Every structure is written in C-alpha cells, then in structure tokens.
Amino acid sequence: MSKLRVPIIIVNYKTYTQATGKEAIKLSRIAEEVSKKSGVNIGVAPQFTDIAAIAAAVSIPVFSQHIDPIAPGSFTGHILLEAVKEAGAVGTLINHSERTLKLCDIETLIAKTRESGLFSVVCTNNAAVSAAVSTLKPDIISLEPPELIGTGVPVCKAKPQVVTETVKRVKSINPNAVLLCGAGITKGEDVTTALTLGTMGVLVASGIVKAKDPKKVLMEFAEAITNST
Numbered sequence: 001m002s003k004l005r006v007p008i009i010i011v012n013y014k015t016y017t018q019a020t021g022k023e024a025i026k027l028s029r030i031a032e033e034v035s036k037k038s039g040v041n042i043g044v045a046p047q048f049t050d051i052a053a054i055a056a057a058v059s060i061p062v063f064s065q066h067i068d069p070i071a072p073g074s075f076t077g078h079i080l081l082e083a084v085k086e087a088g089a090v091g092t093l094i095n096h097s098e099r100t101l102k103l104c105d106i107e108t109l110i111a112k113t114r115e116s117g118l119f120s121v122v123c124t125n126n127a128a129v130s131a132a133v134s135t136l137k138p139d140i141i142s143l144e145p146p147e148l149i150g151t152g153v154p155v156c157k158a159k160p161q162v163v164t165e166t167v168k169r170v171k172s173i174n175p176n177a178v179l180l181c182g183a184g185i186t187k188g189e190d191v192t193t194a195l196t197l198g199t200m201g202v203l204v205a206s207g208i209v210k211a212k213d214p215k216k217v218l219m220e221f222a223e224a225i226t227n228s229t
Contacts, residue, residue: 004091004119004139005041006178007201007225009191009218010063011208012093013046019209024050025057027208030215032058038222041201045093048079055088063121064092066099069108081112091119093203095133097144103132110136121203123182127166134170134177141170142203144182157190160197167198186211188220195228 011031013019019027024046035042043061046054055062064084072080084092094109095101101109106122113120120138124130130141143166145159163181170177181194182203191202202221211217 004043004061004178007195007229008041008043008140008180009201009221009225010043010045010121010142010180010203011218012065012096012203012205013044013050013209014065014098014205015047016206016209020047021050025054027214028054028058028060028062031218032060034215034218034222035060038219038226040222040225042218042222043091048084048087051084051087051089061090061119062088063119064089066094066096067092067109067112069101069105069112081109081116081118085116085118089118091121091139093142094120094122094138096123097125106133107136110138113139121180123203124166127162127169130166130179131169131173134173137174137177140178140180142180142182143199144203157193160193163194163197163199171198185221186217188224191221191224192228195225201225 028044031042031044043063045063045065066079067081068078070078095106110120121140121142122133122138123142123144124133125145133141179199180201180203181199185202185204186207194202208214208217
C-alpha cells in the first residue's frame with residue numbers, strides 16, 4: 001500500500017447539513033480545487049451515504065468517518081469495512097471522540113485496514129492514549145482533546161504542551177509515525193502552529209464545513225502548509 005502524501009488536511013463532514021448530499025459533493029469539489037491549486041493533499045470524510053457519490057466526483061482521498069470491528073454477516077446497522085472500501089473510501093477515521101472504541105477494537109480495525117489496503121487515521125485524546133495507539137502502528141494518529149472540539153480554540157495554542165508531549169512520546173515508540181492535530185482549528189495560523197509543534201497536518205471539521213467561505217479558509221490552511229514546508 002502506498003503512503004498518503006503528507007502534510008495533509010482532512011476535513012471531517014460529521015453530519016452537518018452544510019456537508020450532506022449535494023452540499024457534500026459541492027464541498028468536496030471545492031477541496032479538490034484548492035488541493036490542485038495549492039499542491040497540498042486534502043482529504044474528506046463524508047457521511048457513509050455520500051462516500052460513493054463523492055468518490056466518483058473527485059480525485060482527492062475520501063475517508064469513512066468510522067467502521068465497526070465486524071466481519072460480513074448478521075450485524076444490522078453496523079458499518080462494514082468492505083462496504084466503505086467498495087463505495088470508494090481509501091481509508092477511515094477510527095476512534096473519533098464522538099465514536100469512541102475500546103483499545104482492543106482499535107487494534108482489530110488497524111489490522112483489518114492494513115490487510116484490506118485502507119489507511120487508518122486513529123483519533124486520540126491525549127499523549128498517553130496516543131503512545132498506546134502508536135504501538136499498533138496506524139498510518140496516522142490525530143490528537144484531538146474532546147473538550148476543544150468545535151470551540152474555535154485550537155489545541156495547538158490552548159494546550160501546546162499536550163501536542164509536543166504527544167509528538168515526543170509517539171516518536172520515541174515509532175519514529176516514522178505521522179501525527180495530525182485537531183480540535184478548534186479555524187485559521188491558517190493554527191495550522192502553522194500545529195506544524196511547528198511537530199505534526200504533519202490537521203483534522204478539521206466545523207472550521208471548514210461551517211465557514212462562510214470554505215474555499216477561502218481551505219486555501220488559507222493550504223498556504224500555511226506550503227509556507228511551513
């Protein structure tokens with residue numbers, strides 16, 4: 001499996017109306033346009049029902065927001081890895097703070113994604129959990145203290161020591177680990193700070209999805225990466 005190009009911006013659409021159905025496709029085309037213009041890799045994580053349409057409409061990486069640690073069979077209402085892959089997802093978020101999992105399930109999902117050729121983006125809430133997850137060697141670890149998600153207060157500024165401690169502990173276990181920074185990211189300067197602290201990009205949601213001008217903000221994020229690398 002080839003690696004994802006980093007630095008990277010991943011936009012989590014959650015279940016916002018601004019990123020549902022036709023609006024999700026529209027936003028994904030904006031992300032693609034900014035990615036092509038800036039040269040910065042931008043991925044999107046839409047709702048499950050929008051994955052196939054978005055994957056068919058754009059050439060940027062599309063991620064699932066979650067998958068369940070199940071095999072094909074009698075699991076009504078669950079999310080199957082094989083299904084999101086068939087729909088066109090190249091990877092998946094795992095253990096987002098709004099969809100947390102047990103460590104044993106995280107381990108199972110990382111193994112399943114690796115076997116299936118999907119990228120794993122494991123969300124963590126602190127340095128200790130990040131260190132534990134790093135032993136499982138996911139493709140990406142994204143640090144997101146849940147108390148800052150959606151606040152507009154970026155973790156990289158509110159709690160920079162949490163980011164630097166996470167980078168230090170994770171790199172001591174897996175020097176090749178790729179870390180992202182999330183929670184409260186709304187400005188280009190937040191992205192610059194995140195990179196300065198040792199991460200390789202950001203996982204963002206409302207800062208893009210609910211912005212008055214998503215294209216403008218995404219371009220600001222992309223320029224921050226370009227100017228920092």
